Amino acid sequence: MKAKKRYILVLFSCWFLILCCFGGYRLWKNDNSEARDFNYTKHTLRSYLDTHEIHREKDLVYSARLRRNERSTSADTVTCTMDTCFDFSRCKDDFKVYVYPVEDKISSVYRNILNVIEESRFYTKDPLQACLFILSLDTLDRDHLSPDYVKNMQIRLSQQAKYWNDGKNHLLFNLYSGTWPDYCEDLGFDVGQAIIAKASFSLSKFRPQFDISIPLFPKNHPNKGGERGTLTSNNFPVNQKYILVFKGKRYVHGIGSETRNSLYHVHNNNDIILVTTCRHGKSWKQMKDRRCETDNEEFDRWDYHFLMHNSTFCLVPRGRRLGSFRFLEALQAGCIPLLLSNGWELPFGEVIDWTKATVWADERLLLQVPDVVRSVNQTRVHALRQHTQILWENYFSSVEKIVMTTLE
Numbered sequence: 001m002k003a004k005k006r007y008i009l010v011l012f013s014c015w016f017l018i019l020c021c022f023g024g025y026r027l028w029k030n031d032n033s034e035a036r037d038f039n040y041t042k043h044t045l046r047s048y049l050d051t052h053e054i055h056r057e058k059d060l061v062y063s064a065r066l067r068r069n070e071r072s073t074s075a076d077t078v079t080c081t082m083d084t085c086f087d088f089s090r091c092k093d094d095f096k097v098y099v100y101p102v103e104d105k106i107s108s109v110y111r112n113i114l115n116v117i118e119e120s121r122f123y124t125k126d127p128l129q130a131c132l133f134i135l136s137l138d139t140l141d142r143d144h145l146s147p148d149y150v151k152n153m154q155i156r157l158s159q160q161a162k163y164w165n166d167g168k169n170h171l172l173f174n175l176y177s178g179t180w181p182d183y184c185e186d187l188g189f190d191v192g193q194a195i196i197a198k199a200s201f202s203l204s205k206f207r208p209q210f211d212i213s214i215p216l217f218p219k220n221h222p223n224k225g226g227e228r229g230t231l232t233s234n235n236f237p238v239n240q241k242y243i244l245v246f247k248g249k250r251y252v253h254g255i256g257s258e259t260r261n262s263l264y265h266v267h268n269n270n271d272i273i274l275v276t277t278c279r280h281g282k283s284w285k286q287m288k289d290r291r292c293e294t295d296n297e298e299f300d301r302w303d304y305h306f307l308m309h310n311s312t313f314c315l316v317p318r319g320r321r322l323g324s325f326r327f328l329e330a331l332q333a334g335c336i337p338l339l340l341s342n343g344w345e346l347p348f349g350e351v352i353d354w355t356k357a358t359v360w361a362d363e364r365l366l367l368q369v370p371d372v373v374r375s376v377n378q379t380r381v382h383a384l385r386q387h388t389q390i391l392w393e394n395y396f397s398s399v400e401k402i403v404m405t406t407l408e
Helices: 002-044 051-071 108-118 153-160 259-265 292-300 304-309 326-333 363-374 378-396 399-407
Strands: 097-099 132-134 170-174 195-199 212-214 242-249 272-277 311-317 336-340
Touching: 097 108, 108 399, 212 399, 242 259, 242 304, 242 363, 259 272, 259 311, 259 363, 272 292, 304 311, 304 326, 311 326, 311 363, 326 336, 326 378, 336 363, 336 378, 378 399
Parallel strands: 097 132, 132 170, 170 195, 195 212, 242 272, 242 311, 311 336
Antiparallel strands: none
C-alpha cells in the first residue's frame, strides 16, 4: 500500500514538472514576442506628423468630399460643378463680366471690387453679352452684428437681380461668414448655383473646381499696385533673429479657437515669441481668466512689425475664422507662414502650390511646433522666403490683383 502511494506521488510530481516546464516556455515565448513588438513600436512611432502626412490627410479629406458630392442627391443641397451649374453657351464668343447697377449703399471694399471689374478688359455694359454676372448687392460681410451687413438679402435679390436664374453664371464675393467653433458658412440667403469667391473657406464647404478661395484682406488694402514685398533680394543670413513669432488676440469668452489660448506653452521668450492679449471686446475685463494680466504685460513688450520682419516663420493660427489678415502680412514681410488652421482651403489653392511658400503644422500637436520649424533646413528656408515674395507681388498685393486672379 505504501509502495502504491509512492508511485502515485512520483507520477504526480513528474506531471507537475512537465506542466511547469511547458507553461514556462509559453510565458517566455509570449514575453519575448511582446518585447519585440514593443521595441518595433518604440522605434517606428514618432512624436509628430511630418508635412507630407498632413498634406496626405488633407488629400484624403478632399477625395472624400468629392465622393460625397458625387453621391449627394438631397433637395436641400446644391452640389455644383462647372458642367452642372454653369452655362458655357454664354461664353462662346468671349469672357465678359456684367455688373448690376448699384441701387443701395455698399461698403468701400465692395465698391473697390466693383471698380476693378468695371475697369478691366472683361467688363461689359451689355448683360446679353455677359458670360458672368456680379451682384451690386454687398455680400462681403454676412456677420449679423456688422454695420455692413445687408438685411433682407433674399427679397433684395428677387427685386434687383434680373438675370439671377437661380444663381447660374453668377459670382458672389464674401470675406466674412461663419465663426468658431463650427464655422457655419451660410451667407444668409439662397446662393443657388452661384460660384462663391470666399475668404476663410473650409475644406468641408468648398466645392472643388467650382468655388474659389480668396484671401482675407483689410479695408485699407491698396486698390491698385500695392507695396512690394519687404524681403531683399540678397537676404542673408537665411535664418532671422527669431525662428517663430506671433502677436495677437486670444479668446476668453468662446468666440475663437482654443489653440491661441495654449500658445503660452510654446513661447520661450528667446527665439520663439508667441504673445497674446485678452484686451478685445467690451466685456473682456468681466470674463478675463487668471493669465490675462501676465499675458497682457508680455504682449505689450513686443512690437508687432519688428517681430514680423525679424523672424523666419510667422505663426498663422485660426481665430474666429479659419483665415486671418496675418496670412497676407506674413507673405509681404517674407516671413514664412506656419499654418495652424486644420481644414482651411488656402487662397487660390487649386492653382497655387502652397508647399513652396508655407509650412503646415497640426493644431492637435501644438507642442511639436518648435520641432517642425527647427527641422526645416536653410536651403528650403531660403526658397520658401523667396517664394512668398513672388506670390505676394503677383497675386495678393492689391485688391485689383486678387479680383483679377479670381476672374482668371
